[in-house]
Amino acid sequence: MTTNSDHIPAQPSATEDVPTSPAKQVLRMLWRDKLAFFAAVFLILVILCAIFGPMLFEEEATRQDLRGRNAPPFDFSRNWLFWLGGDTLGRPLLARIIVAAQNTMMVAAGAVAASLAIGTTLGLIAGYSGPRTSQVIMRLADVIMSFPSLLLAVIVLYMLAPSVGNLIIVLAITRIPVYLRTSRAEVLEVRERMFVQAAQVMGASTRRIVFRHILPIVAPTLITIATLDFAFVMLAESSLSFLGIGIQPPEITWGLMVSQGRPYLTSAWWLSFFPGLVIILTTLSLNLLSNWMRTALDPVQRWRLEIARKKHG
Amino acid sequence: MGETPLLEVRNLSVDFHTVGGKVHAVRNVSWHLSRGETLAILGESGSGKSVSASAIMNLIDCPPGEIVSGEILFEGQDVLKMSSNARRDLNGRRIAMIFQDPLSHLNPVYTVGFQIAETMTAHGTPRVQARSRALELMARVGIPDHEAKFDAYPHQFSGGQRQRLMIAMALALKPDILIADEPTTALDVTVQAQVLALLEELQQETGMGLLLITHDLGVVAEVADRVVVMNSGEIVEAGTASDVYHDPGHPYTRKLIAAVPGTGEMAAPLETGIKPILEVNGLTKHFGSFIALDDASLTVLPGETVAIVGESGSGKSTLAKTLLRLEEATSGEALWHGRDLVTMGQRELFSLRRDIQMVFQDPTQSLNPRMSVYDIVSEAFAIHPKILPRSQWKARVRELLDQVGLDANHMNRYPHQFSGGQRQRIAIARSLALEPKLIICDEAVSALDVSIQSQVMTLLTGLQDKLGLSYLFIAHDLPLVRDFAHRVIVMQDGRIVEQGPVAQIFEAPRQTYTRNLIAASLHPDPEIQARRRSERLAMAGD
Numbered sequence: 045m046t047t048n049s050d051h052i053p054a055q056p057s058a059t060e061d062v063p064t065s066p067a068k069q070v071l072r073m074l075w076r077d078k079l080a081f082f083a084a085v086f087l088i089l090v091i092l093c094a095i096f097g098p099m100l101f102e103e104e105a106t107r108q109d110l111r112g113r114n115a116p117p118f119d120f121s122r123n124w125l126f127w128l129g130g131d132t133l134g135r136p137l138l139a140r141i142i143v144a145a146q147n148t149m150m151v152a153a154g155a156v157a158a159s160l161a162i163g164t165t166l167g168l169i170a171g172y173s174g175p176r177t178s179q180v181i182m183r184l185a186d187v188i189m190s191f192p193s194l195l196l197a198v199i200v201l202y203m204l205a206p207s208v209g210n211l212i213i214v215l216a217i218t219r220i221p222v223y224l225r226t227s228r229a230e231v232l233e234v235r236e237r238m239f240v241q242a243a244q245v246m247g248a249s250t251r252r253i254v255f256r257h258i259l260p261i262v263a264p265t266l267i268t269i270a271t272l273d274f275a276f277v278m279l280a281e282s283s284l285s286f287l288g289i290g291i292q293p294p295e296i297t298w299g300l301m302v303s304q305g306r307p308y309l310t311s312a313w314w315l316s317f318f319p320g321l322v323i324i325l326t327t328l329s330l331n332l333l334s335n336w337m338r339t340a341l342d343p344v345q346r347w348r349l350e351i352a353r354k355k356h357g
Numbered sequence: 358m359g360e361t362p363l364l365e366v367r368n369l370s371v372d373f374h375t376v377g378g379k380v381h382a383v384r385n386v387s388w389h390l391s392r393g394e395t396l397a398i399l400g401e402s403g404s405g406k407s408v409s410a411s412a413i414m415n416l417i418d419c420p421p422g423e424i425v426s427g428e429i430l431f432e433g434q435d436v437l438k439m440s441s442n443a444r445r446d447l448n449g450r451r452i453a454m455i456f457q458d459p460l461s462h463l464n465p466v467y468t469v470g471f472q473i474a475e476t477m478t479a480h481g482t483p484r485v486q487a488r489s490r491a492l493e494l495m496a497r498v499g500i501p502d503h504e505a506k507f508d509a510y511p512h513q514f515s516g517g518q519r520q521r522l523m524i525a526m527a528l529a530l531k532p533d534i535l536i537a538d539e540p541t542t543a544l545d546v547t548v549q550a551q552v553l554a555l556l557e558e559l560q561q562e563t564g565m566g567l568l569l570i571t572h573d574l575g576v577v578a579e580v581a582d583r584v585v586v587m588n589s590g591e592i593v594e595a596g597t598a599s600d601v602y603h604d605p606g607h608p609y610t611r612k613l614i615a616a617v618p619g620t621g622e623m624a625a626p627l628e629t630g631i632k633p634i635l636e637v638n639g640l641t642k643h644f645g646s647f648i649a650l651d652d653a654s655l656t657v658l659p660g661e662t663v664a665i666v667g668e669s670g671s672g673k674s675t676l677a678k679t680l681l682r683l684e685e686a687t688s689g690e691a692l693w694h695g696r697d698l699v700t701m702g703q704r705e706l707f708s709l710r711r712d713i714q715m716v717f718q719d720p721t722q723s724l725n726p727r728m729s730v731y732d733i734v735s736e737a738f739a740i741h742p743k744i745l746p747r748s749q750w751k752a753r754v755r756e757l758l759d760q761v762g763l764d765a766n767h768m769n770r771y772p773h774q775f776s777g778g779q780r781q782r783i784a785i786a787r788s789l790a791l792e793p794k795l796i797i798c799d800e801a802v803s804a805l806d807v808s809i810q811s812q813v814m815t816l817l818t819g820l821q822d823k824l825g826l827s828y829l830f831i832a833h834d835l836p837l838v839r840d841f842a843h844r845v846i847v848m849q850d851g852r853i854v855e856q857g858p859v860a861q862i863f864e865a866p867r868q869t870y871t872r873n874l875i876a877a878s879l880h881p882d883p884e885i886q887a888r889r890r891s892e893r894l895a896m897a898g899d
Contacts (some may be wrong), residue, residue, distance in 0.1 A: 239723050243736070244683060246714070247710030247711075251737075256728075340728070343729075
């Protein structure tokens with residue numbers, strides 16, 4: 045232990061690997077994967093709609109205009125808000141989709157984030173702690189899983205008032221087991237890896253091992269599941285709204301719009317089609333972006349995004 | 358040679374198209390194999406030694422692979438020009454192959470008997486006949502109680518037996534050529550000797566040509582008639598095994614032969630009378646009713662290298678894990694400077710972690726793939742904040758990387774960007790960061806190529822001289838231990854059977870087990886190896 049104080053700071057040499065600024069590097073990697081790039085652009089657009097939509101178009105989205113009932117889409121002679129058509133009460137679809145983005149995103153993002161956070165935490169605990177704690181947590185997950193999620197939602201929302209907050213809680217609870225079981229299974233595998241043992245030998249605390257060594261390996265899988273879950277939660281929310289225990293009109297979500305348009309599918313297909321299309325595009329974008337993120341976050345795979353892609357012949 | 362050889366590879370060049378550009382896997386490789394002959398292709402990892410065999414068996418994926426030029430003549434016919442049906446017919450029936458890791462090449466959900474018979478039924482043998490032939494083969498390759506084992510599953514066999522089963526499967530259709538890709542690398546030395554002997558016997562019986570792909574000069578010395586040495590995709594030398602060993606023409610071959618351990622001076626034991634830093638008394642570890650470690654006692658002096666040798670399952674890794682408290686001992690004590698580390702509390706254990714460190718077998722697995730080299734090495738300082746203030750971490754990491762012979766400017770890279778030997782250097786730098794007194798090396802170099810192995814061993818010896826480290830060196834490779842250790846401990850079935858200074862263990866072993874172990878290890882000189890083999894046969898004949 046004599047070497048603690050006597051070393052001299054080395055001169056940085058010219059050949060050092062200089063990391064470029066992280067933001068620039070991320071943008072460059074995003075540009076390499078064109079699909080992910082457009083997905084990111086689309087998602088930013090959706091987020092902007094969610095934040096500013098209700099502020100700008102609230103009035104238009106709720107104003108009824110009976111002359112525009114079930115107005116067909118792509119009629120460019122009308123106001124641009126009617127370009128995607130009008131609904132059964134003559135409200136412009138485009139405006140409604142923009143306004144609905146806020147509720148939809150809040151419910152879906154809230155539920156996914158909450159279930160991801162809670163599920164992962166419990167999964168890490170169950171995977172890394174002793175058998176008894178693990179048993180308790182896993183049986184708890186079994187209880188949730190064995191309960192039909194819709195039934196659970198109906199009971200809870202019947203007792204509590206249907207609101208965005210309660211909807212998030214209910215949807216989050218039903219999705220927790222997915223993350224819990226996945227993260228536990230992965231932790232059980234990763235904790236046996238040699239670098240975890242190496243950290244133990246160095247005297248690393250449990251917290252350090254879990255957060256520094258295990259979580260970064262498990263995270264990409266969980267994030268991928270979360271993006272898939274996003275779509276599931278959006279649709280679950282719409283079925284709850286359909287049953288009348290989700291979001292209550294005049295509040296709107298995309299899922300609610302799809303189910304409201306369902307009776308008119310034969311006469312006015314666009315009522316369901318456009319909100320459905322937005323749901324699909326959002327999920328697809330999330331998937332593409334998560335796929336990209338998985339590669340970008342993995343140092344072993346990252347080169348795929350860093351080098352120039354050759355033209356495929 | 359007058360007659361045409363059984364198999365001939367002419368000017369074979371294979372490229373792989375990767376995203377980083379074209380990689381020449383092999384360039385202009387030519388060799389031939391006659392009936393009843395054993396040809397060894399010797400090379401280190403990445404030398405392209407397996408590529409020509411893969412080309413013969415049609416195992417190269419095209420793309421990304423591309424056979425640029427050359428021909429592969431089997432009985433005068435170019436297999437590369439054959440239809441894929443004709444080639445499939447050739448594979449298995451005329452040319453068979455066995456692999457390094459038999460467990461991953463046996464299907465775990467089918468019985469081994471079924472799998473051996475399947476290779477024959479797939480080529481049109483009636484089921485009943487296939488079954489009786491499979492039984493015959495299992496008996497021939499030395500599976501005890503083969504009638505009962507016919508319906509056993511792969512996991513119920515030991516590693517050596519699995520390799521025997523693979524050989525049985527390969528021989529099912531009496532092939533003319535057997536390609537063995539590192540057939541004994543995953544096996545213990547005594548089992549390796551048995552499997553090699555079996556291959557030789559079978560070759561003499563059937564007169565097949567044996568193509569052996571290996572990195573081990575000892576294996577070449579033991580079985581090969583001729584050898585082809587490969588380095589980065591090219592053949593650098595070819596000739597009889599004895600000529601190549603005694604009169605290597607190419608500098609690479611010379612380097613390879615010089616790097617083989619087990620030929621240098623043996624270290625003298627350290628003076629007695631020094632107080633040991635580690636004193637283990639009666640350490641025992643049970644897993645349920647299985648006794649993994651039974652009453653182990655040993656000492657380690659400061660600045661000493663103590664090697665623990667033994668075959669798989671001998672309890673040497675359990676000993677290491679128990680000393681590091683990765684496993685709790687069932688009974689016994691281990692005194693570190695007089696304090697018992699087996700019963701030590703968490704706080705004391707935490708400070709002990711600075712004194713005893715470990716270097717693991719496979720650096721690919723022991724380094725977190727998502728952490729940069731700087732993060733990996735400096736983690737020691739993050740865990741033990743007393744060592745160094747944060748402002749000095751970077752300078753110290755640089756110093757450590759310099760010390761283990763790595764370019765300190767690469768500290769922002771990730772482990773996968775380094776070669777195997779460099780990765781093991783990173784692992785060594787990490788363990789040195791805590792300034793330990795004792796480093797436990799669990800098979801620390803066995804995953805590395807011979808020439809890299811010797812570099813890492815030189816590094817370890819140098820660090821010992823400079824820093825006064827002690828090593829507890831766990832290995833299965835006896836020649837390596839011979840050059841490196843002061844004292845050797847031999848373990849078998851969880852017990853220490855013999856211990857003593859290195860010269861005594863190698864020159865005058867007292868236990869039969871030690872003698873067998875030494876006799877089974879392979880010497881790179883074909884002549885010495887031939888002498889040893891006759892001695893071994895004489896010993897077995899007693």
